[in-house]
Amino acid sequence: MAQLVCGLARRWCFGALGSPLQALHLQALPLHLGRTVMRASQKDFESALRQVKLWKKDPGNEVKLKLYALYKQATEGPCNLPKPGMMDLVNKAKWDAWSALGSLPKETARENYVDLVSSLSAASEPPSPAKPAADGEQAGGDLVVTSENHITTITFNRPAKKNAITTQMYRDIMLALQAASKDDSVLTVLTGNGDYYCSGNDLTNFTDIPPGGPEEKARTNAVLLREFVDYFIDFPKPLVAVVNGPAVGISVTILGLFDLVYASDRATFHTPFSPLGLSPEGCSSYTFPKMMGPSKAAEMLIFGRKLTAQEACAQGLVTEVFPDSTLQKEVWTRLRAYTKLPPNAVRTSREVMRSKGRERLHAVNAEECEALRQRWLSEECASAVLRFMSRKAKL
Numbered sequence: 001m002a003q004l005v006c007g008l009a010r011r012w013c014f015g016a017l018g019s020p021l022q023a024l025h026l027q028a029l030p031l032h033l034g035r036t037v038m039r040a041s042q043k044d045f046e047s048a049l050r051q052v053k054l055w056k057k058d059p060g061n062e063v064k065l066k067l068y069a070l071y072k073q074a075t076e077g078p079c080n081l082p083k084p085g086m087m088d089l090v091n092k093a094k095w096d097a098w099s100a101l102g103s104l105p106k107e108t109a110r111e112n113y114v115d116l117v118s119s120l121s122a123a124s125e126p127p128s129p130a131k132p133a134a135d136g137e138q139a140g141g142d143l144v145v146t147s148e149n150h151i152t153t154i155t156f157n158r159p160a161k162k163n164a165i166t167t168q169m170y171r172d173i174m175l176a177l178q179a180a181s182k183d184d185s186v187l188t189v190l191t192g193n194g195d196y197y198c199s200g201n202d203l204t205n206f207t208d209i210p211p212g213g214p215e216e217k218a219r220t221n222a223v224l225l226r227e228f229v230d231y232f233i234d235f236p237k238p239l240v241a242v243v244n245g246p247a248v249g250i251s252v253t254i255l256g257l258f259d260l261v262y263a264s265d266r267a268t269f270h271t272p273f274s275p276l277g278l279s280p281e282g283c284s285s286y287t288f289p290k291m292m293g294p295s296k297a298a299e300m301l302i303f304g305r306k307l308t309a310q311e312a313c314a315q316g317l318v319t320e321v322f323p324d325s326t327l328q329k330e331v332w333t334r335l336r337a338y339t340k341l342p343p344n345a346v347r348t349s350r351e352v353m354r355s356k357g358r359e360r361l362h363a364v365n366a367e368e369c370e371a372l373r374q375r376w377l378s379e380e381c382a383s384a385v386l387r388f389m390s391r392k393a394k395l
């Protein structure tokens with residue numbers, strides 16, 4: 001369970017955003033610092049470079065790209081690199097940002113860099129200390145797991161990123177499910193911290209291309225996804241989602257594998273796969289048409305229609321909708337009452353409801369992951385991720 005305490009340390013050093021964007025700016029620093037200081041403002045520039053190195057809070061991709069571009073312009077002048085290929089997402093984003101500065105003089109770029117760093121440093125708050133762990137709680141990570149009153153709760157805890165799921169979080173969720181399947185809990189709950197339930201897959205999961213290239217990345221992501229969804233298919237206890245706010249992508253599709261889905265009236269349910277150049281996962285290509293009929297499922301999964309909580313309830317995806325102000329009180333009171341039911345009867349009922357469809361779900365999962373492996377290699381998907389990273393597009 002130690003791995004579950006995964007996020008805080010990494011968060012303070014930009015870890016969750018993925019290594020390439022993290023590296024694109026920071027790796028350049030030592031090269032520059034070795035050079036001779038020529039101008040008065042060079043001192044400010046170097047001080048700004050050092051300041052950036054000390055930042056504990058991730059400034060976001062947009063800012064990191066701006067800093068990178070200004071740094072390159074200030075030290076090397078206008079962009080002199082050949083344009084990277086479409087699939088080389090990170091280098092393409094860097095190239096675009098640097099090229100966009102055109103023939104901006106080096107001195108101006110340096111001043112703009114210093115101004116940007118000082119405005120961001122002034123705006124940033126000092127880090128708050130991690131919340132101490134209560135009994136049975138793993139505190140402070142991107143995922144928080146608690147066990148209390150026979151309920152194990154897994155909480156997405158990356159509110160600043162709308163609880164987007166990093167590759168590490170996929171692994172940690174599997175570990176948490178594995179532990180929950182063996183502990184004395186009767187129910188396992190998934191919920192989110194902050195205004196979002198979860199914004200789905202962290203889109204920067206696609207950006208750190210390994211030596212084997214995009215094909216290797218697509219293959220390893222497909223293996224990870226298949227294993228992740230398999231955990232939900234095979235989980236032996238009732239799974240409950242407490243959807244505290246908007247839900248996107250994979251956080252929506254896997255709800256078809258849950259037993260109960262309680263939602264705030266603020267929650268929305270959105271699967272924008274086509275705009276992202278993707279296709280459905282989480283067995284939703286099978287569970288959604290089964291639960292809501294093929295045409296309602298098509299509206300969501302093919303055409304990306306976002307459902308309100310009430311609509312999702314009418315379609316059978318959500319069990320019950322609660323006013324946001326009373327969600328927590330009402331849901332947890334109800335769940336605690338459910339834990340008092342005879343646990344073996346609960347398990348047996350669930351198993352007889354689930355066992356017949358399990359094999360089919362595994363086959364669907366395998367098929368969806370293979371389709372996605374191919375989609376991840378498409379130009380449609382590459383362009384969508386790039387658009388998101390350069391912040392020209394949102395859902």
Ligand SMILES: CCCCCC/C=C/C(=O)SCCNC(=O)CCNC(=O)[C@H](O)C(C)(C)COP(=O)(O)OP(=O)(O)OC[C@H]1O[C@@H](n2cnc3c(N)ncnc32)[C@H](O)[C@@H]1OP(=O)(O)O
Nearest residue numbers: 060061160161162164199200201202203221249250394395
């Ligand atoms: C191992 C691989 C398995 C793959 C499984 C396949 C899964 C597929 C999916 O889940 S598809 C769905 C993917 N999700 C999205 O496309 C959502 C993208 N996010 C958005 O469109 C918006 O951020 C939003 C609508 C969720 C929220 O908008 P807004 O309220 O305006 O907030 P911000 O956009 O400013 O977001 C704040 C902060 O969070 C970062 N962020 C949000 N969502 C994601 C995400 N999915 N991936 C990465 N980062 C995300 C956003 O960039 C901002 O960061 P910043 O402050 O700029 O650093």
